[in-house]
Amino acid sequence: MKVVVRIVNYIRSHGLTHRQFKEFFFSFEEEYPDIPYHAEVRWLSKGKVISRIFRLRHTVAQFLESKGRPEPLFHDPEWVADLGFLADIMAFLNDLSLKLQKENNLINDMISKINAFQYKLKLLKNNLSEKNTQHFPELASVQEGGRFEKYVEVLQSLENAFNDRFQEISYLQPILDVFVKPFSMDIESAPSDLHFKLIDLQSDVHQKDVFYNTKGLLQFYQNLSKEEFPKIAVSQSLVPDLSSIIANKIKSP
Template sequence: MKSTAKNEAAVKASFIVAEEIAHASKSFSEGAFLKQCMLKVCEQVCPDQLQTFKNVSLSRNTIVDRVKELAENLTTQLAEETRSYTAFSLAVDESTDNTDTAQLSIFIRGVKSDLSITEELLDVAAMHGTTTGQNIFDAVEKSVLGMEDIVTTVMKTVNFIRARGLNHRQFQQFFLEMGSEHGDVLYHTEVRWLSRSKVLKRFFELRKDIALFMQSKGKLMSELSDPKWMCDFAVLCDITDHLAQLNQKLQGRKQVITQMSDTITAFQRKLDLWMWQVKQDNLVHFPVCQSMSASFPETFSCAQLATKLSWLKTEFDRRFSDFRAQQSGFDIFANPFTTDVCTAPQHLQMELIELQSDSGLRAKFQDATIQDFYRLLPPGLMPQLRLHAARVLSMFGSTYLCEQFFSIMNLNKNKHRSRLTDDNLHAVLRIASAQDLKPDIDTLNMINR
C-alpha cells in the first residue's frame, strides 16, 4: 500500500472508531486504550502491519475532533434533507443532566414527496437557568393522583436497600434464607414516573419481607402495617400498571398518530368501564386493590378508587383535547372510503369521490398499511389527498425519541464525565441519536487527507 493510501486509511479508521465510541457512549480517552489493544493484537497476528496501525491516531484530542466533524456532517445532511419535506412537525422535551443543566431536545419528523417518514435530532440546546414543560405522565402524577408521598416512601426504602452494597448483599441473603420467590427488588433512582410501575408492584409483592428486613436494620416501616396506607398503595400500584401498559403501546419510532389516537381513545373508554365497575364494587381489573379489599374490607374504599379514576379521565380529556380537534382530519386519513364527502373540507371533496369510486384502490386499501396505501395514490390525480396524508403522517404522537435521547445523555454525562462540555456532549448525542442518517465518512476522509 502506498504512503498516501495508508494515510487515508489511517484517517478513515480514526473516524470509524470515533463514531463507534460516540454510539457506545464511551469516554473520548477510550480511543488511546483501543489503540493499545489493536497494537497488541497486531504484534501477534500481523506484525508486518504494525507501523500501519501505529499511524492511526486515536488520542483523546483526535477523537474529540472526529466526533465534532461527524456531528457537523450529520447537521449538514439534515439541513439538505429538510428541503425535500412536504410536511414536518417537531417534538420538544427537556430534562436535566447530572450537573443540573437543563438540556432541550428538538426532533423533527418529516415526510418526503414519496410519503416516506424520517425522524432526526434537529437541535439540542443547554438551557442554563431555564426549564420547560414536563412530560404528560409526570404531570398526571403531580396533578391528578396526589400520591407522591407513597412513591417517595417506596423509593427511599428501595434506594436504602440498593444504594449501600452491604445492605443489598444482606438483603439478597435475607431473601434466600426466607425462601422468598423473589431474589431482589428493582432499583429506581430518578427515572420517569411510569418506569416506577414495576418497582411499585415488586415492592408490594415483597412488602412483608421488606418490613422484616428494615426492622432488622432498625428502620421500622409503620406504613406497611397501616391499612389506610396499604390501601392507597394498592390503588397506586394498579393505576400505574395500567398507565405503564398504555405508555408501552405509545412507544416506538415512526408510529402513525391516528393509530396512537385510537389507543388513547381505547384507554379513555376503559376508564369509563372501570369507573362503572368499581362503583359496583367490582375490582376485576385491579388485582392489587382486590387483594387489599379482601384483607381490609372495612378500610378499602371503592369510592376513593372511582374518584381517582374520574380525576384521571378528566386529565386525559383535557390533555388530549388536541386529538379531538384533529379528529375530522384523522378520520379522513384513516377511513377515506367511508368518510362523509359532504362534511369533508371542500378542497378534498372531489378527490375523495374519485377515490371512493375506484374499486382497485379500495381493494389495495384492505391489504396495505395505512402509510403505504397513500403512496399508491397517483400524485398528479390526487395531490390534495396526498398532501393531507403527508401532514397527518408528519405528526409526532409522543416524545418517545426525546425519552431515548435523554437516556443516551445520562449515559454520556455521568458522574465520571461531569466536566464534559455542552458542545462535546451535543456532538456525541447527535451521532448516537441519528436514526436514518449516517455520517459520510468518505467525504470527511477526503477533506482531512
Template sequence: MAKALNHRQFRSLLDELESTYSDLLLHNKVRWLSRGEVLKRFAACLEEVKTFLGSKGLTFPELEQPEWLEKLHFMVDMTAHLNTLNTALQGKGRTALHMLEEVLAFERKLTVLARDLQKGTLSHFPNLREFKEAHMINSDYLHSAIIIMQTSFGKRFCEFREEKTTLSFPVTPLSLDPSLLNTTALAGVSQPDLEMELADIADKDIWVSKFKRLTADLEDVARQKAVLAQNHKWRDIENLPKPDKLVFETWNAIPDVYVNMKKYALGVLSIFGSTYVCEQVFSNMNFIKSKHRARLTDDSLRSCVKMKVTAYSPDVQTLCTEFQEQKSH
C-alpha cells in the same frame, strides 16, 4: 438499596426467607415502564421489607396504616393498566391515529375501572382485592382518583379527539365528509380542489379497490398481532408488516393527478404521535458512546447511530465483490 452493605443484607434476608424474589428494583426515569414494575415488586416483598427495617431499628408508620397500604396496592394495579397503554403506544410504525385510538379506548376502560371500584368487585384490581380481603376497609378516595384521571385524560387529549376525522383520512379517505377535514395546518393543500379530487376518485374502482385492500391488510396485521401477543411471540410480531408502511405504499400507488389528496394524506402520516423514536435514538447514542468508546468523533458517532436505527440490510457479499482484494507481495 443505595448502600451496598444494606443491599447485600436485604438480599440475604430474602434468600433466608425463601422469598419469591431475590431483590427489589430501582426506579429508572428513562424507562417508561419502570415505575409500575418497582411498585409491583415492592408490594410483593412488603413483609420482607418491614422485617428488614425492623432489624435495623427503622420505623415507617405508613407501612402499618391500612389506608396508606390500600392506596399503595391501588397504585400497583393502576400503573399496570397504564403500562399496558404505554406498551401499546411504543414501537415504530405507530401513526397518530393508532395512538389516539389506544388513548380513547383507555378512557373507556377507565369507566369500567371506576364502576369496578364503586361496586367493590375489584375484578380488575387483583392486588387491591387481595389486600382488602385481609383488611376490611372501604374508601371512596380510590373511586374519585379514577374520576380525576378520566378528567385529566379528557383535557389532555381533547384537541386530538376533535381531529379524529382528519387523522383517519389516510386509511379511510372515501368514507369521510370532506367538510370536516382540517386543512389549515397543511400548507399547499387546497380545500376546494381536495373536495373535487375526492368526488372524482369515488367511482374509480381501480383506486377504490386499493383502499379496500389496505383496510383488509391492516385488519389482517392487527389480527395476527393479537394472536401472537396472546402467545407471547414478541419476536414474530416484529416481523409483521408495519401499518404505516402499508398506508404509504397505497398512497404512493395513487396517481399524482390527485395531488391534494396525496399531500393531505402524507402530511397527516408525518405527524409524530410520540417521542418514542427520538428517545430510542438517544438511548442508542448512549449505548454506542460509552466509556470504552470515549474517543469517537461526531462523524463516526453519526454513522454508528445511522447503522443502529436503520432498517436497511446491506448485501455484504455484493459489496465485497466491488472491492479489489489486497494481494500479498
C-alpha cells in the same frame, strides 16, 4: 410513592445493604429475589417498583426492621390498600404506554388505544364506586383498608386529565378519517377542500383495489399519485406531526 422510592433508594444505594437484602430474600424463597432500581427520570419504572414492593411488603418490612429502620406504614391497613390501588393504576398506565410505543404504530392506532383507555377508566370508576375490585388484583388482596370513595376521586381526576390532554383529537378526526378510510368515509364530513378529489378517488376502481390489497396505509400513500391527488397524498405527511401531539401528551406522568 415517596415512601417506596425512599425505601428502594436506601436498599439499592448501599452495596452491602443491597447484597444483604438479596440474601435475605433468598432465605425466604421469595418469588422475586430483588427489586428494580428507581430513577425519577424513568417514571414508567415506578409501576414495576410499586408492584414489587407491594407484593413483597411483609419481607421488606422484616428486612428494614432487621436493619434498624422500621417502616410503620407497612402495618397501616389504609396505607397498604392505597399502595395496592396505586400498583394497579400504574400497571394500567404502563400497559397503555407500551401499546403506544409499539413499533409501526400509526396515529389512528394510537388514538384508538387512548380512546379505549378512556372508556376503561369509566368502567373502573364505576366498579370501584360499587366496591367491585374485579380489575384491581392488588387492591382486592387487601381491600379491608380500602378507601373506595378516595379511589373513585383519583380515577375521576385521571379521567379529567386524559380528556383535557387529548381534547384536540376530536378536532383532528376529519383529516384522520380521510387518512384511514378514504374510500368509505362520507364525503361531506371531510374538509371541504378535499371533496372533489375524494370523489375522484372513491370512483377510481383501480385505486380502490390497490387500497384494499395493499399491506399498510403508508404503502398505499407512498404509491398514490401526488400529481393526481396532491392534497390527499400530502395528508399522510401530517401523520408524524399528529403523532408528536400524542407523544408529548404522555411524556409527563
